[in-house]
Amino acid sequence: MKSRYLPLLLVVGIAALPFVTDIALGRSWVRLLDFALLYAMLALGLNIVVGYAGLLDLGYVAFYAVGAYSYAMLASPHIGIHLPLYVLLPTGALLAAAFGALLGAPTLGLRGDYLAIVTMGFGEIIRIFLRNLSITNGPAGIDLIDPIAIGGFSFSASHTLFGFTLPGIYNYYFLFVGLTTLILLMSKRLEGSRIGRAWAAIREDEIAAKAMGLNTKNLKLLAFAMGATFGGISGVLFAGFQGFVSPESFTMNESVMILCMVVLGGMGHLRGVLLGALLLAILPEAFRPLAQLQQSAFDQVYLDPANLRMLLFAVALIAVMILRPEGLWPSPVRKRELHDKEGDDRPLPPSGQPTGSDSVPGHTGVSAADAGGVA
Amino acid sequence: MTPLLRALGVGKRFGGLAALSEVRFDIPEGSIYGLIGPNGAGKTTLFNLLTGIYTPDEGHFEFGGAPLPGKPHDVCARGIARTFQNIRLFGSMTALENVMVGRHVRTRAGLFGAIFHPAGERDEEAAIRARALELLDFVGIAHRADQVSRQLSYGDQRRLEIARALATEPRLLALDEPAAGMNATETATLGTLLQKIRATGVTVLLIEHDVKLVMGMCDRVAVLEYGRLIAEGPPEQVQRDPRVIEAYLGAETTA
Amino acid sequence: MDIFLQQVINGLVQGSIYALVALGYTMVYGIIELVNFAHGEVVMVGALVSLSVIERLAARGYSGWTVIVIGLLLAVPACIALGLGIERVAYRPLRKAPRLAPLISAIGVSIALQQLAALIWGRNYLHYPDILPKTQYAIGGAVISEVQVVILIAAAVLMAGLWILVQRTRLGRAMRASAQNPAVAGLMGVDVNRIIATTFAVGSGLAAVAGALVGAYYNVGNHTMGFLLGLKAFTAAVLGGIGSLGGAMLGGLLLGVIENLGAGYMGKLTDGAVGSNYSDVFAFLMLVLVLVLRPSGLLGERGIEKV
Structure with missing residues (x-):
């Protein structure tokens, strides 16, 4: 019974969620759901890079920013251009992908640590530009951005359906649910495809992957650009949904938060990532009472909830890596991989057999520590 | 007939040390060719040069009459596949998936195919899977197809590596000490497998420590010592070469 | 005023602080091949701890370099303890884990320290009390302040000390051996865990000094x-x-x-279009450029890869 009715139950549940939330917790929570779904899309995008291809991207929010600002500049009074969504969504996606390729092309051939630090720097650089360029209106950002609209249907406006008046946040909810589902589906298909297998191979052993004829650099670039594309799309939606953008929405902390969602949920496992995203996106709300509690107890907020929350995320990140690297809801395969590595139960050649690898100097690729079967 | 692979004065230096110098040999198509030598003679270095992990400082290889390209994946696409001395499988993937990765270089589906599943892509996936199963069967571990490769026994891992390499449809299969760590029975089965591979028209290049295996199976043998080729020819001739006896076989028999 | 010479002097002062911090990265990387993302945060903790001390002393009317030295005397042990703690808690358990794990753990430590600092010291910029002499010396059309001179001397002394430690002592030899090949060093009787911890301690100590100097130089700090x-x-x-x-x-x-x-010149060259706001971008472009053109760096050896 469980498996037959589960999909139906899920659909009904998802459709009913905003209404139930509205009644039980209030309208602001519906808005929170919308944001949670935006984060889910971002996390799914980053999952392609980190989870599938095994590349640590610490500046993922930069692609989100590129998407958001591309929409903000081309659909607002700021420049005075108002292009429609069907032009701007692909524009944002392509622009983000282009930035991804631009950043990835020179650095993806290098070892993973370098990529991590370069992406981290890149995230900051994009923000510095956004803050200082006049075309992006500096620190003030851009406001009065056009709402997302398809045909004549504006998502921000209230619409009446069967006698019910649905405010914009409901429209966005259903739009975001649809798009998240789409991204999930695409991820799922990628995972099981020839390309997905190649990514997994690179993640596991880059040198063996090369020897099997995989053009690792191009494949990594593809993952990177693909992740960036999803980031760009999320950015476009964010700008239209929120109505204004400013550089402060795209800080390093945001990148770390998205990474947390992927890692805590379970790298490479779609359900886990989804769970991680929804959980962490809602969590800040749970911290709000903390400030009120302090306020009422001491007449002052001693521990800033925003800092406390990031601190908690960071500690969770470390704890998960040490105690449960596969995340809260891992894929079965990933679990095997991460747990076996420690004891490395692969049979070793009997002693006396030389594992004598002629060491070979090189300036690219993985290090000795990566090279499985260390002597 | 032109040889399948020619090493034309290949050399490699690490720092001031010459790991290999002036290595020349021809591998005839369809043969099993053995490469032996004491530890540190430069055998694996030669493999790494051949498969594009490193570029030679001098000389080059000619494969099928044309010089070899540089990058490892290009080398593989040209028809050279290898295994590793210290097995390098994709540990958490199943045996079947490992071999399916090997098909990558001979298949084409891209992002579009992955996301939209057109008929062409579905057929290709089915063909990849079928071929991978066939190869697992060929090396004798079809019953292990769905097992995670890290959990396979040592001998099975070696065979899986061979199946994965064969999946790239090589003209030359380069094996880096495939018998290392195997017992006598396993080594014997490996010998049979190599004959089977040769029978399908694939040329085999074999680095091996097990001199008996090499001498018993190879059509020709090259002997490396301190990065130089000291003998080359049919096994019977090489076995009698006094320099070889002194450098390698002599040491081996007294050990 | 000679702008070129002035910028070179300023550059050397700033650069000697970079160098002190860079040593921490490079030592840790050399020995466990990990980019210690938290290293910058150790510098920050060094700066803020010394600032707290200096503020209290300044409030009691003390001034001059002795105050800074006292600040250092507290910041250095604090940072060493911090560095050792980080290594023990966040990195050591992951030494055999897949590559991504220690990197993620490192970024976690970095964020955790930032937030912790924000909770302790607040989120606003803290200003250093005005306790240092403002003496300036003129050299060839440019000026160099006493603070700058002290920074240069301190950095030079520390680097020389480190050089002697690594090249001339038993401990240094064990460190170099562990960086070359930890497994073999272990077999030769080197306690590799202890060496790694020592490396973190030394790097963190240098970071503490760098932090205090940065604070004294720019007069501000925050998390x-x-x-x-x-x-x-x-x-x-x-x-x-x-x-x-x-x-x-x-x-x-x-x-x-x-x-x-x-x-100094970018604004001029681009006619003000690209101002000094972008000097941070400059460093980043440099990083990408070096990684692309010469990943092994100016003095680095090409890595040894085992196949």
């Missing part, structure tokens, strides 16, 4: 100050050749000078 400083110091380490001590020193000085010259 985010370690981020860019860390990024730049890492750039310096890569520029010099990661894993190489001499490289970190050279890379630090070079980056400082290039950055200052760039900031």
